[in-house]
Amino acid sequence: MSKRPTIHDLAEAAGVSIATVDRVLNKRSKVRESTSQRVLIAAEDIGYHATGLLKKRVRESKPFKRLSILLQRSNDEFYEGLGAAIRSACSQETQFQFEVNVVFMDEVTPEYITEQIIKESKHADGIALVALDDHILNRHIEQLTANNTPVFTILSPLSTNTCTGHIGVDNRKAGRTAAWAISRLTKKAGKVGILLGSHRYLNQDIAEISFISYFREIKHSYELLSPLTNLDDDTLAYQATKTLLNNHPDDLTAIYSAGGGVKGIIKALKEAGKSKQTTLICNELTSYTRLALSDGTIDMIIATPVQKLASRLAELFSESFSSKKCHPLAPVQLSVDLHVAENL
Structure with a gap:
């Protein structure tokens, strides 16, 4: 029977000291994110018995951010799938610990969407939304970005040039x-x-x-x-x-x-x-x-390549939060996926 990997084996596999592994496991002092990730990857590679605890510690060490994702039509299969993909992608993000609240808006009037933006902005560190273009809604988004709250449009852009960024297909x-x-x-x-x-x-x-x-x-x-x-x-x-x-x-x-x-x-x-x-x-x-x-x-x-969109959105949020000041990012235009009966 093979020998169970020890903390010494983990330290050697990760290229760090035993003391560093101990700090990651027991939160004794701050460890750089890249080092924590290296220890976690090594633990998974060698089958270290406390890999689950390491994952928990690495996740807890990341800065915490709340995201509100405003989508449309709760009974729409496409938006349900998009919401689930964004949650999953944000849970995999390595730089931040994201708490994602997906809000489905069954009413799509600018007034209602604006109300939801105001409501979510009271507790969200960042917002992404699908919305039609409207000057009142745009004004509230401009106020949010002026206060360093990143706001990304999904699928459909807005005419305001103050959004932190946009992601959708070409x-x-x-x-x-x-x-x-x-x-x-x-x-x-x-x-x-x-x-x-x-x-x-x-x-x-x-x-x-x-x-x-x-x-x-x-x-x-x-x-x-x-x-x-x-x-x-x-x-x-x-x-x-x-x-x-x-x-x-x-x-x-x-x-x-x-x-x-x-x-x-x-x-x-x-x-x-x-x-x-x-x-x-x-x-x-x-x-x-x-x-x-x-x-x-x-x-x-x-x-829409939903998984690519979700992953890139999570990266855009991380990029925005990593900056000291909220500034506009270049729009991301994804290539469409084409489906015909013969390639299903």
């Missing part, structure tokens, strides 16, 4: 990719419907503009219809899709959904028997969009 590329896909996948030219939650979600606004600009640049016979807004709500998206189908029963070739409400779009297409005739490009891979992709209702999904 929406220009997302919109142009959707247009490219429709120009390649449709069997014949015709009318193209455009659905989005609101033009005040700047990510959707940019995606829609880029979608239209692609068609402007190529020779085509498509007719791009005026965009319809649905507040990313399934019921409103269902009604908007029904309107498109009723107004253009024979020549609606494709639909691009730059926002949410995809369940409603799928339902309307299936009810009308148009799920196979109408090319549908939409956002985010969830259980229901995956099923619709596999049965041919959806032709392509343009998805």
